[in-house]
Amino acid sequence: MAALTHKLPYSLHETSIKVKFYAAFAGLLILILMLVALSVYSVREQSAYHRQLDVSSQAATNVEKVNGLIFAVVMESRGIYMSSDMATVKRYGDALLRRNRELAEVMDQWQQIVRDDDTELFAAFKTRVSEFIRFRAELVRRANVISQAAGREWGDNDANRKVRIALNEDLAALATVYFKRAHANAKLGEQVEFTTILLMILGIGAIALTWLTASLFKASVIEPLLAITSATDSIASGKILASIPHATRKDEIGKLALAVQQLQSTTERNRELQKSELATSRERDHLEENKVHLIAAINNMAQGLIMLDVHANVILMNESYRKMYNLPKEIMASSCNLRDILRYRAESGLFSGDTKTYVKTILTRIALGQPSVSHVDLKDGRRIRVFEQPTPDGGWVATHEDFTKQQQLQQTLERMERLLGTIVENVHEAILAKDALSHRYLLVNRAAETLFGLPRAAIVGRTARDVFGEETAEAIEGASKAPPVKAAAVAIRTITTPGNGERVAAIRHLPASGGEGAAQYLISLIEDRTDQAAAMPRRRTG
Template structure:
């Protein structure tokens, strides 16, 4: 048993006691619940018996009311006076029927057979009294009295009352028996609960006492003895209970550790004395290493200091170069911007010149077209005038026939008018002559001499017109040649202007690239200056850190010497 208790912690032991008490409480709860259910069943039985007793008393009262109202009908002088008794009697019969039906539903299944004759008597009583009321209403109180006021009816009513009384006695006996049974059950169940509670309390106390003595007190006593022995300085004692798994085992193992630590401390004290001599030797060797390390660190820090100064000089030089590069880049940027502006101006002028040349070329083309049209028209007019000269020569030969062909003169004048319209501006003079011809055609009969003179004038004017139109044709040809020359020159100039515009555009792109490159150089100069300043700051920080490193190394070496002396 002690081994079993040694495997359980105090928590488990306490939980075991709690479980025992919980089991006892559960048993008590189950018994109490069962008693409650049994009491509920007894109570239901008693309530049912009491309800049936109530129905019996109510049925007896209704029977007495029906009998009283029946006598009222008997004693009434006529049907009208008997009606008030008939109404109350029928209401009582209805309530009696409802009461008997409810009573029947409340009767237990085992007693239904005994209740069947009672229900039969009740139905017979209700039917008989209903017929009595019918006779009193229809035939009069005398007929009702003759039907109901007799010994047979009274015997029937008495038998019904006897059955009701019998049931009432049975219900009263059932209620009393239920009360006695419930009282006996409660008394027995109370004794059982008290016994279980007492047994549970005794069992819990016994278990608690056993656990406290065998599982806690006795093992602690043995550990206490071992603890006193160890406290006295004895290490070769066996600590009891180290194999236990409870808190006592934890204490025993802790005491075993303490015993081992005490033995180890004594052994270490002996070893400490031997190690003291070795420590002094190591301290001397450490001092020698510290001195050598100090010399090495001083040499390294000197080299670091030289490198820092060199970095500072380099950073200063880089900063100066960056400033100079930034200035030169600024000048280059200004020049590049000015060049870009000039190139843009030239490009705009070249574009404008190209537009002007394109417009001149268009005008020259249109002038050439107009000159070609004018040349064609001049050739047409020349041919017309040649025809007119020939016609004028023939007119001189046929003057004598003018009178005969006066009718045809109008047709000739019409043709001359059409030819003048074709000649355009050059044919205006010929149109005047045609008009005169029309007029002369109307005056043919007046004077042929005048016609001859006019013909001479026409011939002279015709010769001059021919010469003028030939001169106009030559001028138009010259205009065509000049227009062709101008068109060729304009095309060459347009091509040259386009080439200039392309070259200017390339120059603009180049100047823009120069400006971009100068901006990049300027940014690079700024980055170089920033890097130089960062390098200067880094060298200053490195110099400060080197100083702190020297200070920390000196402090470290001093601490090492002090620790070495302390250890010694």
């Protein structure tokens, strides 16, 4: 791009940037307008092409439908001719009338897509089809009302065959029209394809023109601006004697370069003063910004925070602490002591005990510098955890955290664990839960101890093959170690237990997810059916 900058003619540097921009914009606008116009034309051509293609397809389909229905009507007529009883005649007659109705529906649908090139042919063809339908309906009437012979006499003759031949000729003529229409559609499709190619060419041209315009602007405007900006950065960094490029140009870039040169001379005179003022301003802004950030961070803490000096005067207190103990808002803007805080808390019912004793205890902790953790139960049912920590300057900082909900949740979880443990221990099925990766048992209930004749200490932490051996382990867990994606069906197996010999067991497996989708645990439910299996033969014998 630097080479392109050097190759730009001198007259281009003399031209105003505004003129350059307008010229480039005009060129792009013209090309875009051409693209839009051609796109609109292409859309219209494609719409016309698809409409004509759809009409041609429907017309061709209608030719096939009508031809097939005429043939079906003729076949039903022949069924009437060859029938030996009136029931058969009626059955073929009903089928013929049904085909007549289908034929009339197809002709009605066909008429909706008729165009100028097939209007006359279609009108004559529809009239002939209508006569054909009426003729065949009369055939059915005569065969049903008079006799089968009367129906045959009406339909099986040369006049009827001539009508069929005329219908076939009409269909052939219409097919010829539709063939010509399809040929015209093909030419229209070629025109659409040509338009699409032309759009692609114009699009490529637009991309090329955009790239060329961007390159010229980069070479004549952006890169000079970057060079001047680099020079101003050098001046700002203290390199006052830095060379200012493009000062000889006569356009806006040259004027900007001259302005920078003037700034360069002024900067030399005021550099020391600016450095001093800048350093002071930056330090002040930095301190103010840090103060704002610190206050915002403290006030957005979920925990309440209070900081005291060695005399228990409040240095800092955040909004969470104020709300936690229902302190008035004006206390945030005033200087106060820990005694004042406790007095407000006592008035709102959120402090119980002796204020003097509490303050004395805090002052002792401050003097000793001993951190502590304590819990405070408030009268409104909340429980507060207090973390106290000495500060390097001899003061004291404490964070107050409301962990009432966490404690309630923990108690609820403990109750649920005890409930689930009671249920697991008292079900009659043996329950074994293992890790899906290591295949080691993590949980065994009382029924499993009874079934296998082993204490759970001999099972937990070991795999099935460690406890039962290869054959029994495979019967309990199946040949595959992969956990199933859903609950398995019940399988009846004979297993050899370490303490109870052979038992007949109903085994099924349940996958259990750890909350991340894939099964992390496999639970085996085993029901001892040995007594049931032993009783079944006796029932059959009795």
